[in-house]
Amino acid sequence: MSEVRLAAEQRTEFGKGAARRTRRAGKIPAVLYGHGSDPKHLALPALEFARVVREHGQNAVLTLDIESSTELALTKTVTTHPIKNYIEHVDLLLVQRGEKVTVEVPIVLTGDAAAATLLTQDLTTIQVEADALNIPEQVEYSIAGLAAGTQVHASDLTLPAGTSLVTDADALVLAVNAAPTAAEMDGDSGEATDAEATEEG
Missing domain, CATH: 2.40.240.10 (Ribosomal Protein L25; Chain P)
Structure with a gap:
């Protein structure tokens, strides 16, 4: 910078x-x-x-x-x-000059996860320690092709040389889940209807 x-x-x-x-x-x-x-x-x-x-x-x-x-x-x-x-x-x-500072840096996701998945992003920024004159503007992470069940933690992010992670390494950044199918969504509403009918009967 x-x-x-x-x-x-x-x-x-x-x-x-x-x-x-x-x-x-x-x-x-x-x-x-x-x-x-x-x-x-x-x-x-x-x-x-x-x-x-x-x-x-x-x-x-x-x-x-x-x-x-x-x-x-x-x-x-x-x-x-x-x-x-x-x-x-x-x-x-x-x-x-030469001093280390702790700052918040945005996480930028690139690419698209695998088809039929839903992405949940828990963190949009992370705290890092960096040289005051070499603060990264952002940290990028590619989600291209990530399959359902994938979890990405702060420790999985690649930081520029000279930059260290301050945020808890185990902090969840994002999770990829299987998207519900139309049949599953219809099934949920059908089960609710059956339950209601049983109660009424």
Whole structure:
């Protein structure tokens, strides 16, 4: 994952009113914390940051130009408005080059399971530990041709070099089950009807 450079401003006003003014000015309120330092209240350029999230995902690493200093930060939490869908606030974690961080990464399934099966996906993300500058954008797993009865656990996923699994290795990611046939579905309704008839009789 490549670094992205953004110019950030220090915020001196706080509270809901100040946050609204920041957003009206085309910026996003943000807090940078970590490594035992005092939190820094920042304003990020809204359009540029939205593009970063779109292109690099929510684990984007930013090089922040803050007045006369430069900080390396991992995007930790992005809060969006539930209705209007704009970014309301961002939490950033201060990181250093070579540092390992724990992040959530989406699981992307490719291919199609065998015919006449139903797929149940229990996990859509996993937690991994990776170098702050080499966080995988996603972890792919091919379900092509998987037969009924197959179970895939977190330990079955292939992670990029230098990335280790934090999620419980035995955690169930997905299961492939046999799809009920039309005859079985009809049989279920028929059995219910017979039972009802017996009770009535």
